[in-house]
Structure formats: structure tokens, C-alpha cells
Amino acid sequence: MSKNLDITLLLDFYGDMLTDKQRSFISYYYNDDLSLSEIAADEGITRQGVRDAIKRAETQLVAMEERLGLVARFENMKIGLSEIIEYAEEIAIYNRKNSLSMEVNDSTAKIKAIAQTLLTENYS
Numbered sequence: 457m458s459k460n461l462d463i464t465l466l467l468d469f470y471g472d473m474l475t476d477k478q479r480s481f482i483s484y485y486y487n488d489d490l491s492l493s494e495i496a497a498d499e500g501i502t503r504q505g506v507r508d509a510i511k512r513a514e515t516q517l518v519a520m521e522e523r524l525g526l527v528a529r530f531e532n533m534k535i536g537l538s539e540i541i542e543y544a545e546e547i548a549i550y551n552r553k554n555s556l557s558m559e560v561n562d563s564t565a566k567i568k569a570i571a572q573t574l575l576t577e578n579y580s
Contacts, residue, residue, distance in 0.1 A: 478516070479513070481506055541572060
């Protein structure tokens with residue numbers, strides 16, 4: 457399996473459910489970009505042992521996501537918050553162009569601010 461962001465995201469969500477060794481090995485491999493040989497040398501085991509532990513951990517992470525779907529929910533939430541920000545901006549622009557309501561302008565600014573805060577603080 458090639459190194460990719462999917463596994464690091466799964467590791468962020470489900471990493472605590474792995475054994476300490478699995479979590480360490482997969483973190484070294486994906487987050488620290490160490491090779492199997494480098495991890496093996498550091499840990500005093502074979503390259504094959506490291507590979508097996510990483511593959512088992514990857515399988516467990518994928519299985520957890522299939523059962524729980526937290527990463528999918530996370531991605532959907534990010535998309536939804538971005539859409540809320542866009543729609544609030546469209547409402548604010550329409551409101552300004554038509555000189556309608558200061559209250560609508562204030563409310564759209566609040567909606568955008570709340571959504572942006574949720575998007576950046578909780579989902580970065």
C-alpha cells in the first residue's frame with residue numbers, strides 16, 4: 457500500500473484503539489516517513505515483522521472506519537460547514553445589493569463566523 461493521507465486520517469481517529477507497537481510503527485511509517493528498514497533497525501526486529509505489524513494495523517483501521525464511519529462523518533461535516541459559509545455569503549451579498557436589512561446582514565455574519573470557527577478549530 458502506498459503511503460497516503462487516508463491512513464494518517466484513520467490513525468488520527470482510531471489510533472488509540474491499536475496496540476502501542478502498532479500505533480508506533482504505523483506512525484513512524486506514515487507520519488515520520490521512515491522506511492520499514494529504518495523502523496526495524498530502531499526497534500530491533502526484522503523488516504518483515506514491521507511490515508506485518510503495519511499491515512495488521514492498516515486492516516484494523518479500515519475495519520474500524522467501515523463499522524463506525526467517523527472519518528466519513530467528519531468529511532461530510534467539513535463539506536456542510538463550507539456550504540453554510542458560502543450560502544451565508546450569498547445571502548449577505550444579496551442583502552447588501554438590495555439594501556434590505558441590517559439584521560439579516562448581522563445574522564449572516566454571525567452564521568459565517570460560527571461555521572468558520574467550527575471548521576478551523578475542530579476540523580483542521
